Amino acid sequence: MSIELIIGILNIVLISTTPLVFAGIGELVTEKSGVLNLGLEGLMLVGAVTGFITLVLTGNYFYSLFLSIISGVILSGIFAFLVLNLMTNQIATGLALTIFGIGLSAMLGKKFAGTPIDGLNPYYFIVISFLLVFSVGYFLSKTKSGLIVRAVGENHNSAYALGYNVIKTRYLTIIFGGVMSSLAGYYISICYAPMWQEGMTAGRGWIALALVVFATWKPWRLLVGAYIFGGVAIMQMNLQAVGVKLPGQFFNMMPYLATIIVLVFISSNKLRLKLSAPSSLNIPFEKNQ
Amino acid sequence: MLRKILTFLTFLAVISVSAVHADQKKIGFIYIGPPGDHGWTYMHDQGRIYMENALGDSISTTYIENVPENADAVRAIRKLAASGHDLIFTTSFNYMDQTLEVAKEFPDVKFEHATGFKRMDNVSTYSARFYEGRTIIGHIAGKMTKTNTIGYIVSFPIPEVIRGINAFYLAASKVNPDVKIKIIWNYSWYDPGKEADAANTLINQGADIIVQHTDSYAPCQAAEKAGVLAFGQASNQEAFCPNSHMTSIEDIWGPYYAAKAQAVVDGTWSSEDTWHGFKDGMVEMSPYNTKLLPLDLILEAKNMESAIENGTLHSFEGPIYNQAGKLVVKEGEVADDGMLASMMFYVQGIDGEVPQ
Numbered sequence: 001m002s003i004e005l006i007i008g009i010l011n012i013v014l015i016s017t018t019p020l021v022f023a024g025i026g027e028l029v030t031e032k033s034g035v036l037n038l039g040l041e042g043l044m045l046v047g048a049v050t051g052f053i054t055l056v057l058t059g060n061y062f063y064s065l066f067l068s069i070i071s072g073v074i075l076s077g078i079f080a081f082l083v084l085n086l087m088t089n090q091i092a093t094g095l096a097l098t099i100f101g102i103g104l105s106a107m108l109g110k111k112f113a114g115t116p117i118d119g120l121n122p123y124y125f126i127v128i129s130f131l132l133v134f135s136v137g138y139f140l141s142k143t144k145s146g147l148i149v150r151a152v153g154e155n156h157n158s159a160y161a162l163g164y165n166v167i168k169t170r171y172l173t174i175i176f177g178g179v180m181s182s183l184a185g186y187y188i189s190i191c192y193a194p195m196w197q198e199g200m201t202a203g204r205g206w207i208a209l210a211l212v213v214f215a216t217w218k219p220w221r222l223l224v225g226a227y228i229f230g231g232v233a234i235m236q237m238n239l240q241a242v243g244v245k246l247p248g249q250f251f252n253m254m255p256y257l258a259t260i261i262v263l264v265f266i267s268s269n270k271l272r273l274k275l276s277a278p279s280s281l282n283i284p285f286e287k288n289q
Numbered sequence: 290m291l292r293k294i295l296t297f298l299t300f301l302a303v304i305s306v307s308a309v310h311a312d313q314k315k316i317g318f319i320y321i322g323p324p325g326d327h328g329w330t331y332m333h334d335q336g337r338i339y340m341e342n343a344l345g346d347s348i349s350t351t352y353i354e355n356v357p358e359n360a361d362a363v364r365a366i367r368k369l370a371a372s373g374h375d376l377i378f379t380t381s382f383n384y385m386d387q388t389l390e391v392a393k394e395f396p397d398v399k400f401e402h403a404t405g406f407k408r409m410d411n412v413s414t415y416s417a418r419f420y421e422g423r424t425i426i427g428h429i430a431g432k433m434t435k436t437n438t439i440g441y442i443v444s445f446p447i448p449e450v451i452r453g454i455n456a457f458y459l460a461a462s463k464v465n466p467d468v469k470i471k472i473i474w475n476y477s478w479y480d481p482g483k484e485a486d487a488a489n490t491l492i493n494q495g496a497d498i499i500v501q502h503t504d505s506y507a508p509c510q511a512a513e514k515a516g517v518l519a520f521g522q523a524s525n526q527e528a529f530c531p532n533s534h535m536t537s538i539e540d541i542w543g544p545y546y547a548a549k550a551q552a553v554v555d556g557t558w559s560s561e562d563t564w565h566g567f568k569d570g571m572v573e574m575s576p577y578n579t580k581l582l583p584l585d586l587i588l589e590a591k592n593m594e595s596a597i598e599n600g601t602l603h604s605f606e607g608p609i610y611n612q613a614g615k616l617v618v619k620e621g622e623v624a625d626d627g628m629l630a631s632m633m634f635y636v637q638g639i640d641g642e643v644p645q
Contacts, residue, residue, distance in 0.1 A: 113325030
């Protein structure tokens, strides 16, 4: 293998893995505070379409990025209101958010599907994604606010008794997760495959969700995991192209398979603690307990 | 009491609606992707719109998009059949068994299954001879490649796709015996990100022409960005990659759809197998890119089109050998439709194996 070929492969791996890193790191923070948001796919699609439409209409990358982020704030804000204030079931609400996002993005983007645009250089986002993972890692383990997020996720009643505002903390982490998902979507429709087409995220939201479990809620493991998922996908393409026969379907299901294996391991309680799953994940918080 | 009144009103409404549209035929479509994919589903939707315009008020149409090729398809098809549709087009190969399953339950509803080969009294099949277009682009690719390496992105190992690869390779190797094709199976029809990854991988491995048998225009876009050449798929994709798009193979379904819908309106519909190509206008080439292709090559391509149309040229002319070196089509003969419809082998010269 020549150096150019290897650099080329690394390049493709970087470009294709970045959306997983964005969506995954956002969801990781949300889950660390004890909320499971299954709406990533929907958030990504709405973020993708909002950014795309704004870019087509204004031709301005900054506006399109800004509105894409706003779409994430609004949608995840609605999700937060439902699960935190109205205490709806997180799983059902998250699924509803995904279905809503798929439909909404398709409706908004109908007139814009197939409009050619000039894509943005993906390297800005790739660099930001690395910085983000390290900042989140630092935030969660070394700062007071990060510890509060974790305390809220581990035991919201104790955190509340200590005087921390559980609801506010969770609002912030959910919105952070939402913004990261819309950034992932923005990256897909503006940098990765510069276009808008319905359902173009093609299940990456679900892979990002699986990734958080696979990474056992550790930011640096998330980064490694994302690059394992992305790297394997690109390597199998390279092997196929040189004529090696591979079971392609197997590689398509690999992220999910790996996640199920991790889930099997952490289903025992001791390991679950060791592997740092937030204990209050998916449990609603009631103030007057 | 209120409920009774409402029920009565609803009843009245239903009666009046069905009275107005008593002889209007309902025609349904099942789509594998979104109509906005600017590829496969887009062209079926264009066909639907053509049919609506052609037949006017005598029909009304509905479609269900993004229907996966699994048990969900049965539900989607049944939903259309149960809601009074007279004719249902299922527009992807792997809806085959699902279409038959529902067709058995609804003998009065007519079904049209695209690219399949199983028929019943109320199930027709139809397809286009896309491979004729692949012969043209193979010829162009063989002449245009400088690295002698062509990248080919494909979806699923089904006869239609493999036939396309073979037709392409036979034409390319005829004008350029040194040509090699690198094939990546994506195992999805539609995932723009993955299609772009595959295109970039192939370009990275030295391909200077990208061919696709998937549904988004991401591969063409990736080629444009990397400065290599590409062919579009299903619809004219020139707008997305003006500096690399040489031509596209276009699927033209409209006239066929209109004819079949008219047959249902007239009560003359019968189960049949339709497989049309250039000759009947079901396959067309997008305008050849005059900025990229030399004029004599464009003329050659156009001559090939008319030769295929009038039958003097066939995409699968013998002698053709399979990878094991066995003669599958004798000299002076052409592959028959039976062989084409079930083609699951690569011809000699293509590297790698057909995935099982």
